[in-house]
Amino acid sequence: MVAELTEAQLLSVWESGSGQGPRDRALLLARTAAGDAETAAGDGVADLTLAGLHALLLGFRERAFGSSLPCAADCPACGEPLEVAVETAELRPPAPAAVPGARPAPPTGSFRAGGRDVTYRALTLRDLLAVAGGGRDSRRALLQRCVVGTSPEAGPLPGRVLEEVARRLPGVDPGAETTVALECPGCGHTWSAELDVAGHLWAEIEGYARRLLYEVHALARAYGWTEQDVLAVSPARRRFYLEAAG
Numbered sequence: 753m754v755a756e757l758t759e760a761q762l763l764s765v766w767e768s769g770s771g772q773g774p775r776d777r778a779l780l781l782a783r784t785a786a787g788d789a790e791t792a793a794g795d796g797v798a799d800l801t802l803a804g805l806h807a808l809l810l811g812f813r814e815r816a817f818g819s820s821l822p823c824a825a826d827c828p829a830c831g832e833p834l835e836v837a838v839e840t841a842e843l844r845p846p847a848p849a850a851v852p853g854a855r856p857a858p859p860t861g862s863f864r865a866g867g868r869d870v871t872y873r874a875l876t877l878r879d880l881l882a883v884a885g886g887g888r889d890s891r892r893a894l895l896q897r898c899v900v901g902t903s904p905e906a907g908p909l910p911g912r913v914l915e916e917v918a919r920r921l922p923g924v925d926p927g928a929e930t931t932v933a934l935e936c937p938g939c940g941h942t943w944s945a946e947l948d949v950a951g952h953l954w955a956e957i958e959g960y961a962r963r964l965l966y967e968v969h970a971l972a973r974a975y976g977w978t979e980q981d982v983l984a985v986s987p988a989r990r991r992f993y994l995e996a997a998g
């Protein structure tokens with residue numbers, strides 16, 4: 753692959769992430785995409801907004817595997833399986849990507865409800881990591897984290913105000929939601945499907961790691977090489993040796 757990630761590093765990323773949940777994997781991938789300098793500087797990537805996170809991961813994905821993402825979905829109308837290639841540019845947030853090391857604060861917005869001014873900010877990866885689970889309570893907790901101030905001050909906000917925050921969040925962080933427009937060639941049905949950028953990238957890393965380990969296994973068995981020996985050989989030469997070994 754991969755201009756900036758060796759196969760040995762890819763295997764190590766896969767190994768670290770394989771026992772983790774999707775949100776921790778997103779953090780692992782973001783740290784990997786941002787490079788070592790970012791890791792040494794702390795956990796700045798966790799404070800990216802979701803659009804910033806997507807921009808970082810999409811940029812990394814382009815450099816590692818190219819700009820065309822293969823996606824599979826079933827048509828919700830007729831059930832026909834559909835395979836499409838989505839360009840990373842279609843998913844890229846409209847705002848410029850945050851530059852690692854010079855990260856701006858998450859964008860904010862405000863509105864008036866129930867006699868109060870409510871100020872909220874975009875969701876970050878750190879919010880998702882802090883609020884585990886996916887139930888109603890965690891949704892409330894997540895939305896409450898986005899509220900950075902009320903005037904006059906108030907405790908926990910009622911559900912309808914939090915829902916208003918939820919409704920407005922995409923407006924302050926365009927690119928937080930990554931959806932793909934799909935059309936079924938069988939029945940003509942059109943719909944939009946959400947594409948989980950971190951999950952998609954993880955699946956590709958996992959697929960690559962598994963193929964690579966299989967090659968290590970086959971070449972180690974055929975030639976008595978170590979894992980290190982195999983990884984030192986280029987993918988093109990590995991293919992040759994694999995064919996030669998039958």
Ligand SMILES: [Zn+2]
Pocket residue numbers: 827828829830831832936937938939940941
């Ligand atoms: Zn269909």
